[in-house]
Amino acid sequence: MATSSERDERLTVAPIVGPDDPRHFTDSGIEIAPLYTAADVPDDLEERLGEPGSFPYTRGPHKDMYRKQFWTMRQYAGYASAKESNERYRYLLSRGGTGLSMAFDLPTQLGLDSDNPRCLGEVGRTGVAIDTIDDMRTAFDGIPLDQVSTSMTINAPATVLLCLYQLVGEEQGVPSEKLRGTTQNDVLKEYIARGNYIYPPEPTMRLTTDLFAYCKDNVPKWNTVSISGYHFREKGCSAVQEVAFTLSSGIAYVQAAVDAGLNVDDFAPRLAFFFNGHNNVFQEVAKFRAARRMWATIMRDRFGAQNPKSMMLRFHTQTGGVTLTAQQPVNNIVRVALQGFAAVCGGTQSLHTNGYDEALALPTEEAAKTALRTQQIIGFESGATDTVDPFAGSYFVEALTAEIESRAYDLIAKVDELGGSVNAIEFITAEIDESAWGYQERYRLEQDIVVGVNKFVEEELEVPDLLRVDPASEREQVERLKAFKANRDQALVEQRLEELRGAARGTDNLVPFIREALRDRASMGEVCAAMQDVFGKYQPKF
Known part of the structure; x- marks a missing residue:
């Protein structure tokens, strides 16, 4: 492992200093001063801020933000069979959800049918099993696809799942031009953080750019990729690393599309991003603001984008799964509320809030409803939606925004030196591993406190009622697939x-x-x- 001084030099990971050190750091190694004044704010603040809805979009991609329209309230859902998932989708929509976020099981994520011997015991466990057009049809039975926005958390087989969705839309009489949603379709982060890949990088990038071109002409309202930093953060990266590595992936996808002969302004307006929400509200707000400003500058100066929509970083946020604790799980409701509040104050376009029981199992209906109600309380009761960019001008947040931007640009430069994200997979993985180790050391030493885990611990474990997937659902899915074939x-x-x-x-x-x-x-x-x-x-x- 790197020494403390080496970590300080990298400026992307908090140092290990122990609980008796009076200094405070964010997870990115940014030392927090006891007091911030105007002297800590960049001299060119007005230029950095701009106006909401205008370059550099620091204050948000839209002029009126939530005064005009709230973010899409999604709940990540899907388990067992398409029929059971359909019931959960309809339940969430009936409770005020405004979009769907589709979770797929591991076999589907790996491009494997449920009857593949490798899939035994995994069918329908972490999400819904989608093997055929019949499954997709059942998953959206009674849900008009022209009235809902659907996000699909699918990567290596993303093109396949979008085609199934498109075919079901046509069966419903919905023209593809009216379909709205997102395929995550970010396989670079699979090589780095998750491992659910199929093909080598070169054909994978071809599939991605083919989908860019196809959707431009056929499914124009579809977000063709959701460039994901969420999973980097889940694996253990810091906020600065999340920004840097996510934007580096975005650069790689844009460059691949340009190299394939596409005009940047033809596909870039449909690029979307996916970030994690953690507990440090101020760092998270600053992170989102810095990322927006950086992407606008990268698209204008590096790729010559002319269309303002090509420069807008539009993003979905999911609250941090890795921050949820199995101990005292009801505490997670508070964590999720803080993370959702930070995402809204940072200007997210879409939000998923985790169920408080997800450290233990897939969320129950009660946990999912509580998570949705959390979003609604933030939207209607917190005041965060009353004005655009509510933290703008804060000495603390503006200093953090500038610092995250500076450190993230330094890290992007290192990725560029290695030839971009595709060639820098080993470097990025090593950086995230170092950060993850730092998290664990800081918790172990009680430099960082997690309530209920390393402080305020209770001997008696709380185990809420959990959702359990019936093993019979796997056998039934395999039988349906055999009959289909x-x-x-x-x-x-x-x-x-x-x-x-x-x-x-x-x-x-x-x-x-x-x-x-x-x-x-x-x-x-x-x-x-x-x-x-x-x-x-x-x-x-x-």
């Missing part, structure tokens, strides 16, 4: 899969071939396997 024109399916392999060997946009295979009843796993036949499977170097 038995009831189709197998020769036509094989023809479509071979056409997809041929396109993968060439340079045609792959999305129409994926869509046709799914329309003619190929399964999600079969489509992903056909491309893997050509592209191969990613093998990490470390």
Whole structure:
């Protein structure tokens, strides 16, 4: 591990100083002064701020922000079968949710059908199993797709899932031009933080840019990628690292699209971002403001974007899963409220608040409803929505915003020196690992306090009622899949899969071939396997 002085030099991780040191640090190593004055604020503050809805968007992407319209209130949901997930979606919408956030099980995230032997015991556990068009149809039964915005937390097989969603929309009579939502579609962070990848980086980037081009002409309101720092933070990175590595991924996707011949202003307005929300309200507000300013500058100066919408960093926030504690789980309601408040004060466009029981299991209906009510209380009762950018001008927050920006730019420069995010995977992973180790050391030494874990501990454990997935749901999903595969024109399916392999060997946009295979009843796993036949499977170097 790096020495303390080396960590101080990097300026992205808090030093390990122990509980008796009087200094206070954010997780990014920014030392917090006992008092902030006008002398701590950058001299060019007015230029840094600008006006809301105008470059550099520090104060928000829209002029009136929440005075005109609240953020989309999403709840990340999905488990067991498509039918059970549909019931949860309808429940959340009936309680005032304004958007859906679709959770997929691990087999779906890895592009595997539920009947694959590797999937035993995992089907429907961490999200919903989607193998076929029948599953997608069931998941959205009774939910008009022209009246809801759907976020899909799916990456390696993102194109496949969007095609299924598009086909179901057409069955409902909803033109693709009216579909609204987001596919996460950020596989770079899978190589670095999660491990749910299929193909090597080069064909993965091709699939991503193919989706950019396809949606521009066919699904114009769809956000084609949600460039994710959330998972970097879940793995243990600091706030500065989250900004730097997320924007570095964004740079890589934009460069790949430009290299593929796309005009930056044709696809950049549909790029979206996904950030984590942690407990330090002031650092989180500053983080969101710094990221917006940085992305606007990067898009204008580095990529020559002309369209103002190409420069707007629009983002979804999810409260920090890694901050939830299994001990005294009701305390998590307070943590989630603080994190959601910070996201709103920082100008998020979409928000998911975690259930208080998620350190133990998938959220119960009661926990999910409490999380949604938390958003509604922030929106209607906290005052955070009454004025635009409520922390603007705060000596403390403006100093933090400038410091995060400066340190994040330094870290982006290091990624650039290595050839960009695709070539810097090992460096980024090592940086996050160092930060994660620092978190644990600070907790262990009680330099950082987590209520109920290393201070104010109670001997008697609180275990709330938990959601338990019935093991029978896996068997039933596999049976449905077998029946689906038995009831189709197998020769036509094989023809479509071979056409997809041929396109993968060439340079045609792959999305129409994926869509046709799914329309003619190929399964999600079969489509992903056909491309893997050509592209191969990613093998990490470390």
